[in-house]
Amino acid sequence: MSDTRIGISVRCTEIDVNGHVNNTKYLEYYEWGREDWYEQHNLPYDALSDQGIITVVARAEVDYRAAAKQNDQLWISSRLLQVGRTSFHMQQKIVGDTGEIVNEALFVIVTVDRETGKPVPVPTAISQHLSGKDSNVE
Numbered sequence: 001m002s003d004t005r006i007g008i009s010v011r012c013t014e015i016d017v018n019g020h021v022n023n024t025k026y027l028e029y030y031e032w033g034r035e036d037w038y039e040q041h042n043l044p045y046d047a048l049s050d051q052g053i054i055t056v057v058a059r060a061e062v063d064y065r066a067a068a069k070q071n072d073q074l075w076i077s078s079r080l081l082q083v084g085r086t087s088f089h090m091q092q093k094i095v096g097d098t099g100e101i102v103n104e105a106l107f108v109i110v111t112v113d114r115e116t117g118k119p120v121p122v123p124t125a126i127s128q129h130l131s132g133k134d135s136n137v138e
Contacts, residue, residue, distance in 0.1 A: 008029065056110050
């Protein structure tokens with residue numbers, strides 16, 4: 001179970017003046033998807049924090065493909081794509097009920113020492129969940 005998927009319903013507070021989901025809300029949706037990925041892989045915040053580790057988004061690339069509107073049902077999928085020494089890549093996608101891709105994203109996430117704020121090696125508890133072969137990067 002490397003990939004995860006959660007469903008959400010677009011709420012009225014997420015709509016902008018143009019009548020569709022505000023672009024910044026997608027980053028929040030992706031955060032919900034990543035948190036769900038951690039939870040489903042037995043890596044809740046406390047589990048990493050107890051090891052003195054936090055995860056920090058260092059880069060976000062989002063490609064917007066289609067508009068989502070109020071009450072739309074969306075599906076957020078998340079997968080661990082690559083693991084380096086102190087960072088990993090999470091690939092995510094939001095799809096509507098019709099199967100149309102609303103947007104896609106790639107996040108670079110750094111594992112950081114909670115006390116010093118310095119990067120630390122990605123724990124095995126994360127890297128063991130790679131979705132495919134040859135996914136390790138330097």
